[in-house]
Amino acid sequence: MKYVIKLFAITTLLVVDFGYAQDTSLQMPLSFIAQNLEYKGVAVQDENYTIWGCAPIQDEDGKTHLFVARWREKNVNPAWRKSSEIAHYISDSPEGPFVFSDVAIKGTGKDTWDKYAPHNPEIKKVGKNFVLLYIANTNYHQPPHPGNQRIGMAIAKSPFGPWEKVGKDGMVLNAENPQKWNYKSNMGVANPALLEVNGKYYLYFKTKTTDGILKYGLATATKLKGPYTIQEKPVTSNKGTLEDGTVFAYQDHIYLLTTDNHGQNTGIVGGGTLWKSKDGHTFNWEDATVGYDLLPTYYKDYEPKKAVKIYGAAPKLERPKILMINNKPAYLYGPSGWNIFGGDRTVGHVFKINLKE
Template identity: 85%
Template structure:
């Protein structure tokens, strides 16, 4: 009996260590994305850089461009808030291989709101212009970070740049309005994702409520360069922490894809939540589905003995971004804090979304 009990305890510890501790009672249905994901491999890898956040877009010639947060240190935290830069990679195929092209943005190193670490890249095309959103900070130490995180915007006529920051310094959103629900959030504003809706510009962002809950908010502008006005309440009705948003439209709905770090929304610790809305102003949990499972679900050769755990408690996908092709979600790009191949650096992964015709 003691032997059986010992084996059971070892099994539970292995399950927890492998990132498979889930609450099945909370699990919601699989989304059309989660049902159709096929792991295709590494999109971005560089032995000299830690890779994080891979925002995709295609140009008129069919090339796929990734805007990637990266830094030279091997650690993720605190390097991401100190040393991140946004690099531009290019491929002839959405599945890669992606080749480094140029640096889109670096910290100014001066007394500006974006002195350190441009991060959380988001890339969209509006008319003939490419729009790059990002976060940065004045001081990477904690505190004041992350309450000093702000969102910036830069515009270019080509994905190769040159990138021109909008307004006087590029900043388009902060958490400094005393009448707003996220005033002086110790998270600031982060994880921007962006789209044009009925002639107006919707800028979604992660922030913290006065009750200390991480939710997604929305700021709206009549003009691309702003000013952006934060709406009166959060747009998501999440139960637990939200991270890493990306927004897209499909079949007359607006979808917001976020990570579910603690599994309190989907039941999958480290999985993804796919939120669904008609107007993009409210995303209700009862309408949400599982956006994706852990990386180990899709990589068939996953070996927990081979994995190198660089950052985070689970083999999860981080910073999900969707590439739309012919008005359909076609590919999911995301890094992971665990290197499933045994390398010492994080890499960016690409998964195909095999939608029916």
């Protein structure tokens, strides 16, 4: 109960500091991640690029690699679906500094499913291979969340590539099966998160039901490259909008960390929701906890007048990703649509997860 009181006070203060309506009716306690999350600094920034997504992985030498969605325009929308590319950065430490290495995936510019804007990077190590998942689209002129979003996969022996798209064109999931609950979703499928579970491959994704409700779904496969079959119902019992999921296994449970942009799940507008499941097929709201709070909660030198809003209603995290070290969640990475240092570009942040075990 003490965590509920503590966070209630924080969210009440945010109403004054940030100047927007904040739901102070906290609906769940702090997670083991949020209880002792420590801000470590900037992971990725570039005066020539907008940063949006930082997916981490470590190699056998202990170096940390980030796969980052970025583009040259200063705007977020529509640039994310028009110009995004997935770039590779590297550091000797999980806390950075990270330096640019190479571009892993670009849009083809041709008449393919991934003509435009590879985005939403997800990186995992499966056996000896590095597996990179991403979304892309065929027409960025569609509405802001186009139904032509699909999920692709590329595999490499090294985080430096070369990356080989699986199958004939790399696509592993879409929303085109008329027998499924998200058939012709006006959001398509997006925000991929991959986990190997008992010899099977679980691919989590954001989509909409045929009734227009935003949910997280699950597609499974017996082989890494697929085919992936969408399960018969959504896996989350969310009360409101959620997206940007990342998945990990810890202490005999599967956890799905998502954003809570409207605060309808946690009571924190722009916070994170940590969903918990025993089998990975059902994530109940009753078992969820607060994944993380807003960025100023952890960045102690935050000055409201200095922060620059580039995109979004609050100085919150986007596209959270977890780095696992020794089978434990060790670091959290995420960009923000607000530059808390006063710059005109977004940056990617890194937080240390101090577990109490």
